[in-house]
Amino acid sequence: MNTHDKHDGGIARVTDVDVIDIRFPTSRELDGSDAMNPDPDYSAAYVILRTDALDGLEGHAFAFTIGRGNEVQTAAIAALRDHVVGLPVDALCADPGSVSRALNGDSQLRWLGPEKGVMHMAIGAVVNAVWDLAAKRADKPLWKLLADAAPEWLADQVDYRYIEDALSREEAVALLTRGKEGAGAREEHLVAQGYPAYTTSPGWLGYSDEKLVRLARQAVADGFTQIKLKVGADLADDVRRLRTAREAVGPDIRIAVDANQRWNVAEAIDWTNALAADAPYWIEEPTSPDDILGHAAIRKGVTPVKVATGEHVQNRIVFKQLLQAGAIDILQIDAARVGGVNENLAILLLAMRYGVPVCPHAGGVGLCELVRHLSMFDFVALSGTTEDRVIEYVDHLHEHFKDPAIIANGHYTAPLTPGFSSEMHAESLATYRYPDGAFWAADLAAQEKETNR
Amino acid sequence: MNTHDKHDGGIARVTDVDVIDIRFPTSRELDGSDAMNPDPDYSAAYVILRTDALDGLEGHAFAFTIGRGNEVQTAAIAALRDHVVGLPVDALCADPGSVSRALNGDSQLRWLGPEKGVMHMAIGAVVNAVWDLAAKRADKPLWKLLADAAPEWLADQVDYRYIEDALSREEAVALLTRGKEGAGAREEHLVAQGYPAYTTSPGWLGYSDEKLVRLARQAVADGFTQIKLKVGADLADDVRRLRTAREAVGPDIRIAVDANQRWNVAEAIDWTNALAADAPYWIEEPTSPDDILGHAAIRKGVTPVKVATGEHVQNRIVFKQLLQAGAIDILQIDAARVGGVNENLAILLLAMRYGVPVCPHAGGVGLCELVRHLSMFDFVALSGTTEDRVIEYVDHLHEHFKDPAIIANGHYTAPLTPGFSSEMHAESLATYRYPDGAFWAADLAAQEKETNR
Numbered sequence: 001m002n003t004h005d006k007h008d009g010g011i012a013r014v015t016d017v018d019v020i021d022i023r024f025p026t027s028r029e030l031d032g033s034d035a036m037n038p039d040p041d042y043s044a045a046y047v048i049l050r051t052d053a054l055d056g057l058e059g060h061a062f063a064f065t066i067g068r069g070n071e072v073q074t075a076a077i078a079a080l081r082d083h084v085v086g087l088p089v090d091a092l093c094a095d096p097g098s099v100s101r102a103l104n105g106d107s108q109l110r111w112l113g114p115e116k117g118v119m120h121m122a123i124g125a126v127v128n129a130v131w132d133l134a135a136k137r138a139d140k141p142l143w144k145l146l147a148d149a150a151p152e153w154l155a156d157q158v159d160y161r162y163i164e165d166a167l168s169r170e171e172a173v174a175l176l177t178r179g180k181e182g183a184g185a186r187e188e189h190l191v192a193q194g195y196p197a198y199t200t201s202p203g204w205l206g207y208s209d210e211k212l213v214r215l216a217r218q219a220v221a222d223g224f225t226q227i228k229l230k231v232g233a234d235l236a237d238d239v240r241r242l243r244t245a246r247e248a249v250g251p252d253i254r255i256a257v258d259a260n261q262r263w264n265v266a267e268a269i270d271w272t273n274a275l276a277a278d279a280p281y282w283i284e285e286p287t288s289p290d291d292i293l294g295h296a297a298i299r300k301g302v303t304p305v306k307v308a309t310g311e312h313v314q315n316r317i318v319f320k321q322l323l324q325a326g327a328i329d330i331l332q333i334d335a336a337r338v339g340g341v342n343e344n345l346a347i348l349l350l351a352m353r354y355g356v357p358v359c360p361h362a363g364g365v366g367l368c369e370l371v372r373h374l375s376m377f378d379f380v381a382l383s384g385t386t387e388d389r390v391i392e393y394v395d396h397l398h399e400h401f402k403d404p405a406i407i408a409n410g411h412y413t414a415p416l417t418p419g420f421s422s423e424m425h426a427e428s429l430a431t432y433r434y435p436d437g438a439f440w441a442a443d444l445a446a447q448e449k450e451t452n453r
Numbered sequence: 454m455n456t457h458d459k460h461d462g463g464i465a466r467v468t469d470v471d472v473i474d475i476r477f478p479t480s481r482e483l484d485g486s487d488a489m490n491p492d493p494d495y496s497a498a499y500v501i502l503r504t505d506a507l508d509g510l511e512g513h514a515f516a517f518t519i520g521r522g523n524e525v526q527t528a529a530i531a532a533l534r535d536h537v538v539g540l541p542v543d544a545l546c547a548d549p550g551s552v553s554r555a556l557n558g559d560s561q562l563r564w565l566g567p568e569k570g571v572m573h574m575a576i577g578a579v580v581n582a583v584w585d586l587a588a589k590r591a592d593k594p595l596w597k598l599l600a601d602a603a604p605e606w607l608a609d610q611v612d613y614r615y616i617e618d619a620l621s622r623e624e625a626v627a628l629l630t631r632g633k634e635g636a637g638a639r640e641e642h643l644v645a646q647g648y649p650a651y652t653t654s655p656g657w658l659g660y661s662d663e664k665l666v667r668l669a670r671q672a673v674a675d676g677f678t679q680i681k682l683k684v685g686a687d688l689a690d691d692v693r694r695l696r697t698a699r700e701a702v703g704p705d706i707r708i709a710v711d712a713n714q715r716w717n718v719a720e721a722i723d724w725t726n727a728l729a730a731d732a733p734y735w736i737e738e739p740t741s742p743d744d745i746l747g748h749a750a751i752r753k754g755v756t757p758v759k760v761a762t763g764e765h766v767q768n769r770i771v772f773k774q775l776l777q778a779g780a781i782d783i784l785q786i787d788a789a790r791v792g793g794v795n796e797n798l799a800i801l802l803l804a805m806r807y808g809v810p811v812c813p814h815a816g817g818v819g820l821c822e823l824v825r826h827l828s829m830f831d832f833v834a835l836s837g838t839t840e841d842r843v844i845e846y847v848d849h850l851h852e853h854f855k856d857p858a859i860i861a862n863g864h865y866t867a868p869l870t871p872g873f874s875s876e877m878h879a880e881s882l883a884t885y886r887y888p889d890g891a892f893w894a895a896d897l898a899a900q901e902k903e904t905n906r
Contacts, residue, residue, distance in 0.1 A: 037560045068532065068561035072571065075528040079521065107490045108521040114714070114765060116743070117570020118525065162741040165718040165750070261567070265618040288615040290569070290770040292745060293777050297618070312567060317743040324746055 003055040004090060004137055012053035012089045017081045017126070019074045020046040022424070023067060023434040024365065024397060025443070033206035035232030036260035041067030042365045042397060045074045045122070046429065047129045051089045059133030060423040063121040064336045064364045070434065076122035079109060084126060093134035097157040100127045100342040104159065116314035120339055127340025128370070132420035142341070142420045143376035147183060151176035158346045162317045166324060172349050179352075179382040186380045194411030195376055196386050197393040198226035198256070200363060202245070205230045209244050216248040223410030226254035226281065226390055232262035235271060239278075246278040258284035261312070265294045269301035282306040282330050289313045295327035308332055311361035315339065316346040323354040332392075334361045335370035341420075348378050357387070363394030368405035369421040372412045400428035456508040457543060457590055465506035465542045470534045470579070472527045473499040475877070476520060476887040477818065477850060478896070486659035488685035489713035494520030495850060497818045498527045498575070499882065502582045504542045512586030513876040516574040517789045517817045523887065529575035532562060537579060546587035550610040553580045553795040557612065569767035573792055580793025581823070585873035595794070595873040596829035600636060604629035611799045615770045619777060625802050632805075632835040639833045647864030648829055649839050650846040651679035651709070653816060655698070658683045662697050669701040676863030679707035679734065679843055685715035688724060692731075699731040711737035714765070718747045722754035735759040735783050742766045748780035761785055764814035768792065769799040776807040785845075787814045788823035794873075801831050810840070816847035821858035822874040825865045853881035 006012050027039035043066060049059035063073050083102050092099060103123040104115065112119040135142040146154065155172040199222075202215035212229075219227050229245055231238040238257070245255055257280040263271060268286035283305050287294045289312035299307040310332030313319055322328045331351045333344055351358045360375055362368040368391070375391050383389075391412055398404035403421040406413040415421050431438045459465050480492035496519060502512035516526050536555050545552060556576040557568065565572040588595040599607065608625040652675075655668035665682075672680050682698055684691040691710070698708055710733040716724060721739035736758050740747045742765035752760040763785030766772055775781045784804045786797055804811045811831060813824040821844070828844050836842075844865055851857035856874040859866040868874050884891045 037564070040561065040564075066561050066564045068559065069529075069565045069572065072525065072529045072532050072565060076522075076525045076571065079525050106521065108493065108519050111490070111493075111519045112522045112525060112571050112574075114742070116767065118529065118565050118572055119522065119570060121565075160717075162717060162744055162747070165747065264613075264615060288770050289567070290768065291615055291774065293774045294615070294618065314569065315743065317741050321744065321746045 016050040018048040034230040043070040059129035061128035124340040143373040146377040147381040198390040200228040203229035228256040232259035254281035272302040282308040362392040469503040471501040487683040496523040512582035514581035516578040577793040596826040599830040600834040651843040656682035681709040685712035707734040725755040735761040815845040
């Protein structure tokens, strides 16, 4: 008997889509503070796809937000429910692209984007939940499911609409076919050595210089060869903090700086150049993620500092143009911003086509857990290299995940558990559900009491 | 006694933000059908700002959607409530830019965009409601409030972040100061003659050729000098329909065609050129609104047909680049897509700075009512001309508005009622509130009955 079917041997279907508003009170520790986001409460609009298969497997995923508005994000995911409930699970998992196309193709919902913002992140969450379920059913971690897949099948997972001028299906198949050469040896290497990481933990704006130095030295001792500092609030502070960090880590450790979109074009050029004496490796999000031509101008103005962006880039169409315009040196995918694994496949292929290294954004809630699968697939079966490639690592909130990101000697360990590593512990979900989970119920009651004093 | 204060003479404040899900069953008539949107149910996520001022005035506005997902849009507006309730009304109306900045500056909500999609349209709705209230309190139609305002004050209503490389505050003041020259005479002309319109009513994809011919001839008889056809579903059909329309209206009437984002870049060029024999005036939304470089390539490839876009362009940053890249001949603002009047002021100024005519998108629910105010301000006190400028007109759903768009001899009549013309009749709100208004309650009950048969 196939446990992927129902108890009566019939075809298993998606029976429900649970959507849960999960919030962590991270703002109270100034973890995650930067020039644009002084007080984030890392949150997840969390999805569970349930089926009536005997295997009992569920697809888990989420959109990441930073607090207020997570209820808007959950409403957006709920709006997709009718597209998914009732779908046959085997067919869905055999072609996650089918649901990606259906969700993006709902013309009424498309009006709310198109392919951007709240609605697009909702689609990404549902699509990622399907991939989690598909990988669990295939009994493989997602990176290996992707790396083992046939080039033609992977190429068919991509929507070429609006990117065909930069990447055709034929080119995608060729890139993926070439990517397969030597994949076996790279997979062994990956499982043995992991994938290079860098850490942002020392560099939050809210931290003192002492904490910065301590955490920077700790990062080097832990085997990281790159760290990142947040900048953009005060130039004199940034000059001092970068100098302080440089003295702490020495000349051979790369220090990236990250402005979180604080600047206009001219300001970005001036500010970055004012930091040049201490050799920042890249300037991240110097301006609006929408400003392709602005990034191109900044890149010209800050050489040899590299320009990086992507965590807020809304979709493959903007990434395509950043590459076409020669606007970035480093492309930063995010696992939960765009339309899920399918669109990230398109973006990885575009990056490969233009020869730009991908260094994913991570941190937040669960972004480290998810995005490592995409980079590891890229290493094993697409770009074939980790040269100049690092995945961001931030040491927050991993304890809530069943298959947490693990770092050893500055490298992400390859996850071996089947799925997308996107599933949180049931207890975490119950505790941090907003506003009625155990933590929030107690916290809001205490706030109420305080107010009434 | 100042009726803008409270009954006790104290300072009036915003007391509540009502948010109402309004949907019209337009899909049943194929009104509004195009190649991307076959069955829209024109909808409004409707806002009412209430105050405790004696004058009893309310600020009304809405985000426009096409059906499903309108509940996500209303949730997004509700998420802004805490930023507005309690604000002193005099100060708010004296500087609507203050609330625009506060809403865009909420870092947690910003993560959900930034400045795009559901969250940005929600901000636009609230900001527009503030302008409606401000104009009512000033006892002027919005276009006149703007046209009468001092250039420095208007320039301060604009957020220059991310557009300063294309438009500085100083340049804005200079453009607005020059725009004042001769404004009095243009205001008289506007009130006497109105503002040129074009009509899309003949050209919906779902209409038969006979209906197309009849409505196209009617449009010319009604004084319109431009009509528009939807294209992009089937090339042979489009060639026939454009030929049919051209024969119906003759060589002197402009016929715009609108693909509603259906094409990739190469396809857009080929398809548009295949229509060239019947001289389309502009090709609208040939591809994704996000594809600045794609529009630039299309524009080069379809000369002399003009390229137009904007109804789905998410914000001033993308408009800036469309202008910088020379990607469009016609800029189409939409009153309810971007962050409200303040951001549309920025976009009008950018268009003026680059010498590109603005031909607003309208139709849907109430978009005609709103956007005419922006074009009329532009004519009286910014560009000073209506040459090559027309506002879209579609004859749907105007009966639900207290101050509906009125067309005479192919021109929009200047509205003279105080406010932004954004207020619907209370009876319309009660009837079309989803799902519990009178229309939907009866309709859903009938559907239920049908299902249970």
